[in-house]
Structure formats: C-alpha cells, structure tokens
Amino acid sequence: MTALEVVAYSEASNQDNVRGVPLSHLSIEVGHFYMEDLPSNEERIRRQFQRLAPWATAAKKTVTADRPRVSTCFLVDDYFYNSTNPNEILRKLVAIGDECGVSIDYIAREAGCCVADGVPLAELVAARLLAEPAPGTNGSRPPTDQSGWLCNGERSPETSTDQAMHSRLWEPPQEFGKRNHSIFLDIELWKDVEERVGGETVSQRTWSCPFLASIWHLLRLGMLRHFGEPIAHPQQITLGIDDIPETWNELPAVMQMNPRAAPFSAYRSVSILPQRYLPIENAIKLILSHLSLDEPVIGQVVERGASEGLEIPRKVIDRISHVFIEGS
C-alpha cells in the first residue's frame, strides 16, 4: 500500500465519503432481559413478549407509508455475563417470540457495541462526547468533566471534612437547561480498573450498560461510520442450518434471524421495554444529546428521508421513542 492510498486527496471538503446503509421506516426493539434471566425462566420471557405484542402492533401502525418497512430487534446482554449457550438462547428467543406473535428479525450482542468487526466502537463514540460547558467556560481550560462521567449540569462543589468544619454550606448541583428546578443526572460511562496480568499492572476499561446501549441506538438509527464505512453490518444466521458457535463472542455483532426482514437500521426507532429499564434509557437520552455525530451522516439520513417525502429530525434523540410496559 502506498502513502497515497491511505489518505484522501481532496481539498474540497473536510468530509469522508460516507456510504449509506439501507433504512427501514421504523426499528422496534421488542423487550429486554438480563442475560441471567434468559437460560432458565421461559415463562418470564413468554409473559414479557405477550405484554409487549399489542404495543409492537400499535408501533407498526405509526408508519403511514404505502409500503411500510419495519424491522424488529432484540439486544442480548453478553458484555457483562456471557457464560451461556448462544444456540440454546437464540432458539428459545425466536421460538417464544413467534409463539407470542412477536417475530424477531435481528438479534444483536451488547459486546458488539464495544467492538464490532474489529472496530473499537465504544472508543469511537467516546471520542465524540461533547461535554456541556458550565457558564464561564471560555475555552481556556480543557473540559472539566470527570473522566468516565457525564452530567447535565454543574455538580455540587466538593466539600472536604476539614472545610465542612469551617461551616462551608452545601451547595446543590444544578441542571443547566432547567425549568425552574433541577433534575440533575450524573452518569457513569466507563470505569478503569487496574489488573495484574503476568506480573504487570494493566488498566482495563469497562464500559457502562447505558453507554453501550447508546451505541445500540446509534446502530439502529444508522448513525455510525468508520472512515465513512458502515459498521456492524447484519449477518444472516439460519437456525437449524448454520452451525452456531459455543461462545457469544464468535457471533457477529448483529445477526439477521429473518431472511425477509426489512433493513435493520431505520429513520426512527421505538423501544418497548419493561419499566425497570427507564433509568438506563433516560441515561441513554442524555448521552445521545451530548455527542458530536458526523455531520455528513446526519445530512445523508435527512436527505434520504426527504427523497421519500419524510421529514427526519436532525437530532437523534428526536428520532427515538419509548414504550415502558409494566412488570420487570
């Protein structure tokens, strides 16, 4: 490879050539379970699918196009706990889904939101975090965000025990865009843990569930590119025919379970989830509203929508809906 092949020769713009991804009108996330709930409790899976089925049907009806393109998807939590058998779990999810009238077109892996096809997706997204400046921030100092945390306001000033003894009053945290009163949110995005590996101390980064789930939303909305190329392209898996590996990390990041499914990514997404995931989804919305996403990708999605007569909002958070159902 010569030097000129690894770099672009273009002064016309500062943009990569962005390749588009096929887009559905709507991507429906049909429920969620922690990995430890999946192997044993079939009845619990069935109950959740039964409860969400009418909502999924209603969501489909929100697409008014003549030929609606709607796909369904499900995220498997294999990042924090992956010692289960993929073959057994994939079969069980698809079978119970079908039985309850909830067909699952795509199954994705949470660990695939960390690294997919060798691309460090989590790092790529972390580099696009745009922290909210406190009033008085003029650019003279680096952003003051505490590493690994993201908040929607100004934290309470620190008070050491010593200062507290000198009657320094506690000051509340403040939300920047508040309406009268604050709802202050501080989210852990990652944690660096030092481990001893072969006599050496190595720092290991663990990404938080809301951070990886933000990437899951970005993939569903077709918003991520690596040097202009789409990432985590869905790969078809046919249960009963394809050999399913023994471990989750041997599987693709996004698996297409239904060969006739509409495209995985979509203009809009809806996640139908038990209400216990509300705090995580709230955190996701905060993360997504603090990302400087690549402008050409935003422009491309908006234009594609316009060519189909659809008005697609530029902000990703305006393309996401949620339905929280009872139970856990």
Place this chain on the structure above:
Amino acid sequence: MLVLGEVRTCLLHNTAPLPTPLVAQILGTLPGRRVLCAERPIAHAMSPELVTGIDCKLATSSRVRARGIGTVTSRAMITSGLVLQGSASAYLRRATGPSRQAWSHYVDQLGVVEVISRADAAELAEGYLADSTPVSTIDLGSVSERLISDIQGHVQLDHVTSVRARPTWVRWAARVGDHDGPVARVRSEGDVVRAIELIVDESQLGLAARFCEDFALHDWLLTTLAQVIEQTNRLKALGQQTIDILTTAVERLFHVWMPGAQVDPALSPLWDALEQRPGFSRQWNTQVARIRDHIALQTLQAVEQTRRGSADW
C-alpha cells in the same frame, strides 16, 4: 453574523520533516475520521475537526454586554511535514431568546456560538480583536494551543528542532460588509501577535479560516527566516560556524513559500493586496537573497582557505 478565529503556528518538534503517512497518523485526533492529505502544490495535511463547548462573555468595542453559548471547532494542520498549526474558530449567530437552551440545541449546530446581546457584528469583531489576552471572554487561542501541545507530545516525534523558531498567533474576525471585494486589515502587535479584520461577502465567510491559516503560515515563515538571519549574524560575531543553520533554512523552509496556494480564488484579491503592501513576497525574496549571499560568501571563504592551505604545502 461573523466568524472569529485564532491560528497558532509553530515548528513541529522533530529533527527531520515528517513523511506523509506519519503526519496522517499524528493528526488522527478523532477515531474513525480520515486525515485529509494533499501532496500538491505542497505537502499539506489537516486533522478532523474537534469540538469544544463554551458559555462565556464576549468582548465588544462598545462595552455592550454580550454572552456567547455554543461550540467552537478546532483542527490541526501540518505543512511540508514541518510547520504545525492549530486553528480554532466559531461562527457567531444572534440567539433567538435571552437564555441558554437545552444542550442538544447547540450540539446540533457544531461550530456555532449563539450571541445574546444587542451588539452588532462590527462591535463584536473589534472587541474580539482588541482583546488579545482574554481572561473571561472567548479564548480560541487556548483551544488551538491545546491541540498543538497534544500533537507536539506525540510519541512518534523526537522532540528536537533543527531551527530556532518562535510561535506566532494570528487572531482574526470576518464579517459581512458591503464593499465591492473582500477587504483585509492586518495589524501587528509585537513580534508574535497579528490581528486580521476581514470584511467579505456573505458567501465568503466560510472561506475566511483557510485564508487566515495560509496568511499565518507565511507570516510565520517570514518571521522565522528573519530569526535565522539574526541568529547567523550573532554566531558570526562570535566567530562561530553558521553553515548548518543556513543550509537547514534553505532545505526546509524555502520551498514552503507559496502564498495563496491554499486559498479559494474568491479570496485571492486579499493576497494580491498583501503582495502590494506590505509586499510579503518582496520581503521573503530579500531574506532568501541574504541567506544565499551568506552561503555564497562562506563558500568563497572556504575555497579561499583551502587554496591558501594547499599553497602552504
């Protein structure tokens, strides 16, 4: 409304000029985004843009209060594998309301700072240019400088420089005016700081940054060549060897001089005007001639010494 910016230019901390693949590597400040490299007319590479949030006062010449909220973009550039620039800018637009909006509003318009004030574009431009060491007002120089220090600290660099060169700062403001063509007013503040006030057509606002970066590069080259001559004179007075520094200047700097090569033709009248007064290329050519004279004289002296040496035999 108007665009504000600051470009800082310095020598890359490396003994030899860096080859293009290495330049592309150290300018890769954003994973997943390409570094744009051009080989012609001169090797030039530009990093992807980084974004920083701000919410601060803005200086105005009339002292009318102004608050700016939004994001500034910054990028780093390396020319000829040798000259490093950090460039930060913000497009100022009047805010629709009197208070700060939800952050997603600003994230959706990267590089835009919304201004809450009655001040007009001229007051903001003049205020910014007069405020060369900002304390609480927008500090684009520090944003550029941070990018430069990140790049200078890269492990691939050997942190040794071949020529002594001072960094220079170019602060600029571009606004829309009703002149026939683009107008640039350049002011020098000491050896280091330059202020450019640009008045352009609405459609040319987006081209202003490239012009100012190109100006900054050539202004730095002139400053550096003047320093080389000064250093040569000082060393000669001390009876020390000067040929190394002179040849380095010839090899590394002479070919970089290409005023206007990176500028959109719409703004090329600005370079033409600078060539008239103060006569950028005239100054450059004079300095180049002085360095060549130094080298020629030293060569003659060396030949003469050799001749005398062999005559003594």
